[in-house]
Amino acid sequence: QKEVEQDPGPLSVPEGAIVSLNCTYSNSAFQYFMWYRQYSRKGPELLMYTYSSGNKEDGRFTAQVDKSSKYISLFIRDSQPSDSATYLCAMNWGGGADGLTFGKGTHLIIQP
Amino acid sequence: DGGITQSPKYLFRKEGQNVTLSCEQNLNHDAMYWYRQDPGQGLRLIYYSQIVNDFQKGDIAEGYSVSREKKESFPLTVTSAQKNPTAFYLCASSPPGRADTGELFFGEGSRLTVL
Numbered sequence: 573q574k575e576v577e578q579d580p581g582p583l584s585v586p587e588g589a590i591v592s593l594n595c596t597y598s599n600s601a602f603q604y605f606m607w608y609r610q611y612s613r614k615g616p617e618l619l620m621y622t623y624s625s626g627n628k629e630d631g632r633f634t635a636q637v638d639k640s641s642k643y644i645s646l647f648i649r650d651s652q653p654s655d656s657a658t659y660l661c662a663m664n665w666g667g668g669a670d671g672l673t674f675g676k677g678t679h680l681i682i683q684p
Numbered sequence: 685d686g687g688i689t690q691s692p693k694y695l696f697r698k699e700g701q702n703v704t705l706s707c708e709q710n711l712n713h714d715a716m717y718w719y720r721q722d723p724g725q726g727l728r729l730i731y732y733s734q735i736v737n738d739f740q741k742g743d744i745a746e747g748y749s750v751s752r753e754k755k756e757s758f759p760l761t762v763t764s765a766q767k768n769p770t771a772f773y774l775c776a777s778s779p780p781g782r783a784d785t786g787e788l789f790f791g792e793g794s795r796l797t798v799l
Binding site for chain 1: 688690715717724725726727729732734740742743774776778783784785786787788789790791792793795
């Protein structure tokens with residue numbers, strides 16, 4: 573079963589706020605979790621990559637994976653207008669290229 | 685600069701015509717992919733190739749064809765058999781040893797509109 577749920581938004585927050593983006597999934601075999609950022613009319617770019625459960629931090633971005641709840645999150649601290657984009661979660665069970673499943677993306681707007 | 689180049693960026697096609705979208709990469713990646721993106725839907729895999737002269741169908745291969753004659757190139761043909769071809773098409777590649785995890789480098793995309 574390939575199913576990933578992601579709220580499409582839009583999510584609008586003021587500059588400087590902490591943003592929380594989330595995805596839920598149903599396939600317990602997923603073990604690789606990614607967040608991609610996609611600006612309008614551009615290709616996605618890999619933002620964060622996490623293997624299995626736990627947290628990973630990179631600058632203002634923190635990715636969390638809770639495999640017991642089948643729930644992943646991306647937190648953005650001190651949000652900037654340049655963070656306005658669509659954020660896609662993606663996950664894979666590791667069995668091959670066709671195992672990658674994307675969420676539909678959350679459209680984020682940071683208001684100056 | 686290393687990267688993935690897709691062309692054309694915008695393409696208009698009349699119904700019944702085949703069109704070919706170009707994808708070239710200079711990242712020395714073995715694995716390459718084609719995805720389709722529609723509003724309100726996640727990325728859907730059309731075709732992928734793990735190695736030269738070999739490719740596999742993805743979830744929505746009907747009405748599409750590909751070739752992989754060179755490591756750097758993975759063109760996608762949208763045929764007249766594709767019933768709803770208007771979409772944003774994304775080409776991607778994966779670093780060696782990362783194809784199983786899903787770490788992808790994407791091109792800028794090609795927007796195809798059928799008139």
